[in-house]
Amino acid sequence: MDKHRRTFLKRAAGGAAAAVASSGAGAFPRREELPLPPNAIGMLYDSTMCIGCRACVDACKEANDMPVEQPAKFSDWNQDTWDTAEDLSGRTLNVIQVYADGTKEHKDEVENGYAFVKRHCLHCVDPSCVSVCPVSAMIKDPDTGVVTHDRDACIGCRYCVYGCPFGVPQYEFHDPFGQITKCQFCIHLQKEGRLPACCDVCPTGASLFGLVEELQKEAEQRLAAKPGEPYVFPRGKLGDDKYPPHEAPLPEYEPYVYGVTESGGTQVRYLTGVPHEKLGLPEVQAASFASIAEGMQHTLYKGMIAPLALLAGLMYFAKRSTRQDSDDED
Ligand code: SF4
Ligand code: SF4
Ligand code: SF4
Known part of the structure; x- marks a missing residue:
């Protein structure tokens, strides 16, 4: 041409x-916007509870059979030994990123502070990836609301990559027969009665699995309580006693649950100690793009x-x- x-x-x-x-x-x-499905499952990620251990990243790789990711500068040595993913990619479905300012002395503070954020699919209530996919390869479960990707139906057009307001779906550029990748909420583990890998291994309960409505109540309870007061933080799955909870003083939260309204709402919700923009959680309009x-x-x-x-x-x-x-x- x-x-x-x-x-x-x-x-x-x-x-x-x-x-x-x-x-x-x-x-x-x-x-009309889609409502929250009847048995919507989701996750509450409490950034203030996150210690940045990245156990969730490793567990996610293992559970989903994803290759390790290394920056090009490490390509000559230690190749494929340990993972140093810095962002979502065709090799990485879940990543822990860091906000840092000045001397980085204080956790969850804007000035001279630092804070962690976990990024993966938010399982939108009314997902634009589903809306833009021309061959229905992105599917939202009408009962649980989990958004999955059907590799066999996908034609690799990447409309979902451009359509997602949270920058989640990625293309496997490293593979000549590349495909779209994104977190599918470990649906294969859930079918076996197991927890999503990231929630299962999180030592502090920063990644907490459960029903969206109950997770939302839990988030509001934390916001309503007084900072500094002792609080019992559940781990694994909300309302389940597989893992003992742990007690810690309540931090000072930003008075906002991210994910309640963003683009029609999401089934993964966030509590943070610094404004969500600092953590790279985008400012998204309330009406769903779809x-x-x-x-x-x-x-x-x-x-x-x-x-x-x-x-x-x-x-x-x-x-x-x-x-x-x-x-x-x-
Ligand atoms: S976050 Fe993006 S990929 Fe995930 S459900 Fe929403 S629109 Fe789809
Ligand atoms: S739910 Fe599963 S696929 Fe999604 S981020 Fe957690 S471990 Fe990864
Ligand atoms: S496992 Fe939990 S505490 Fe560790 S990085 Fe992931 S979310 Fe944070």
Whole structure:
């Protein structure tokens, strides 16, 4: 394809998108948001309880048969021995990241402090990855709400990568037959009556498994109690006595449970000691992207506006491109 034709196609696609976008998403009716499923399961990650041991990262790798990840600088030595994942990738479904400031003396403080954050799929209540997938390879369980990925159905288009507001799905670029990867809530372990690996191994209960509604009550209880008071923190699964709880003074929390409203709500919720933006948890609008995008799509295609906008975009840039070509030739 020559340079002009490539530029033309790029501009035409952009023009059509801009034509649709300029009409404003607010002008379209939204489809109704999906509610929390009846037996929604989820996770409460309490950043203040996290000690950054990364036991959850290792357990996740092992449980999901994922390769170790190492920065390129380590490629000549110790290859494939231990994992140093810094972000989510085609090799890593779960990662612990660190916020750090100044002298890094105080845990869960913004100034001269540090704090941990765990990143993986949030199992959205109304997931955009499911909404954008053209072949239904992303599936939300109607009962538990767990969002899984069907490798056999997936065509590798990566729409889910661009559609997820939390940057979760990743592509296996290291594999010539690469696929999409993301946390599936260890559904294979849950089928055997086991806990998701990360919650099972977490020594402090920072990653706590349970029913979303009960986890939310637990989070609100922690926020309502007085900082410094002794509190009994459950471990593993909320309401289960497999692992003994541990007592510790309550920290000073940010007065916000992340995941209640973000993009229509998520089944993984966060309590933090520093503002969530500091931890890289994105500021996301309350309305689910899926409900907005699907509302737009239905309206546009009903009125044949999308094909017309695309045609208008193509014609406009075809004209401009032709004029430019003849200018270039002069
Ligand atoms: S966090 Fe992203 S990948 Fe996970 S369910 Fe939500 S939209 Fe899908
Ligand atoms: S639920 Fe399983 S797949 Fe998801 S982050 Fe935890 S260990 Fe990894
Ligand atoms: S296992 Fe628990 S304490 Fe350790 S890094 Fe993971 S979430 Fe934090």
